[in-house]
Amino acid sequence: MTTTMRAYVLTRYGGPAAAELREVPVPTPGPNELRIRVHAAGLNPVDYKTRAGQLRVIRSYPLPIVLGNELAGIVEACGPGVTRFAPGDRVFARVDKDLMGAFAEYACVAESLVAKMPQQLDFAAAAAVPLAGLTALQGLRDELHASPGRRLFIPGGAGGVGTFALQLAKQFGAEVATTASPRGEALVRRLGADVVVDYTKQAFETVLADYDGAFDLVGGDTLTRSFAVVKRGGLVLSIAGVPEPQTALKDLGGRYGLAALFWVASAGLRVRGAFRKVRYRYLFMHPSGADLADLARRIDEGTLEVVIDRVVPFAQIGEAFAHLESGRAKGKVVVRMVD
Numbered sequence: 196m197t198t199t200m201r202a203y204v205l206t207r208y209g210g211p212a213a214a215e216l217r218e219v220p221v222p223t224p225g226p227n228e229l230r231i232r233v234h235a236a237g238l239n240p241v242d243y244k245t246r247a248g249q250l251r252v253i254r255s256y257p258l259p260i261v262l263g264n265e266l267a268g269i270v271e272a273c274g275p276g277v278t279r280f281a282p283g284d285r286v287f288a289r290v291d292k293d294l295m296g297a298f299a300e301y302a303c304v305a306e307s308l309v310a311k312m313p314q315q316l317d318f319a320a321a322a323a324v325p326l327a328g329l330t331a332l333q334g335l336r337d338e339l340h341a342s343p344g345r346r347l348f349i350p351g352g353a354g355g356v357g358t359f360a361l362q363l364a365k366q367f368g369a370e371v372a373t374t375a376s377p378r379g380e381a382l383v384r385r386l387g388a389d390v391v392v393d394y395t396k397q398a399f400e401t402v403l404a405d406y407d408g409a410f411d412l413v414g415g416d417t418l419t420r421s422f423a424v425v426k427r428g429g430l431v432l433s434i435a436g437v438p439e440p441q442t443a444l445k446d447l448g449g450r451y452g453l454a455a456l457f458w459v460a461s462a463g464l465r466v467r468g469a470f471r472k473v474r475y476r477y478l479f480m481h482p483s484g485a486d487l488a489d490l491a492r493r494i495d496e497g498t499l500e501v502v503i504d505r506v507v508p509f510a511q512i513g514e515a516f517a518h519l520e521s522g523r524a525k526g527k528v529v530v531r532m533v534d
């Protein structure tokens with residue numbers, strides 16, 4: 196067994212040059228952890244936001260640290276207490292937020308966060324699922340209660356989270372409107388969107404009204420304008436805007452100081468919501484092996500498609516990030532550690 200491995204390491208907070216490929220020690224699995232030979236890892240906006248230090252108020256990491264939040268690979272070793280997996284299993288995971296470490300040849304992950312890979316998928320496609328897939332599932336199932344008869348507005352349907360969210364919302368029986376530019380229109384229609392507004396030509400709030408909920412995947416002005424589309428008693432759920440007190444209490448483990456900060460930061464949005472009798476909530480997804488197994492089942496049944504923008508060799512991770520940061524990816528961007 197080799198003792199060092201190639202990893203994409205954050206050395207300081209900053210721009211693209213703040214992270215680099217270098218040799219680091221192979222990690223040792225602790226109790227209830229698996230060491231996974233990583234075959235592929237998915238990129239997410241949270242990676243470049245972390246690199247830039249934008250999330251430091253929520254979570255600060257000891258530097259240097261290996262970046263990367265989701266992976267697919269083969270179990271290579273099991274720490275003490277592991278019961279559900281064995282060496283040789285093909286698995287995927289959204290790794291622990293406090294540890295990261297997916298952009299490496301090996302990563303250690305708690306078995307509770309891991310699930311068996313969908314049998315239909317190769318490693319690159321499996322690595323594209325965990326973070327975006329879990330976000331879409333948890334937002335639609337637990338917060339927006341997507342179900343037959345409910346009408347949901349999901350702006351930003353062509354991106355990593357959007358491609359999962361559109362399909363899951365339709366599977367749950369909801370009627371779905373989304374926004375896309377001409378670059379993404381065919382994709383979002385194929386994934387089941389009932390109504391597509393070209394956001395480059397039309398303000399969506401002038402053509403959409405009386406939705407039961409909005410799932411904002413874009414933030415900024417899109418989030419602010421989403422309140423106008425939702426009817427009284429409805430919910431605007433964002434994953435890309437401003438956190439509110441519940442985010443700190445429910446998603447971040449009851450952090451009261453942070454709740455006070457988020458209360459101030461989200462005041463404008465909550466007032467806007469109160470004025471319209473629409474609730475505002477910001478969700479942080481949580482890693483979950485059980486929810487991941489649910490997504491794997493849907494993929495194996497053929498009801499959930501994984502949309503890949505591109506797969507590039509690990510050595511080109513810098514270019515892959517530049518593409519994701521352009522904000523134009525259609526589906527997911529993935530790096531491959533093993534050919």
Ligand SMILES: NC(=O)c1ccc[n+]([C@@H]2O[C@H](COP(=O)([O-])OP(=O)(O)OC[C@H]3O[C@@H](n4cnc5c(N)ncnc54)[C@H](OP(=O)(O)O)[C@@H]3O)[C@@H](O)[C@H]2O)c1
Pocket residue numbers: 239240241244326327330350351352353354355356357374375376377378379394412413414417433434435478479480519522523524525526
């Ligand atoms: N809170 C959480 O737990 C959580 C979890 C996952 C993601 N997120 C956040 O959610 C956001 C989306 O993540 P992602 O992975 O889906 O990002 P992404 O893959 O980078 O999204 C890119 C897509 O967004 C579309 N887009 C850009 N501006 C748009 C606009 N104004 N209206 C409609 N579509 C627009 C682009 O389409 P065009 O090229 O056609 O414009 C592109 O297809 C990010 O901010 C991310 O950090 C949060």
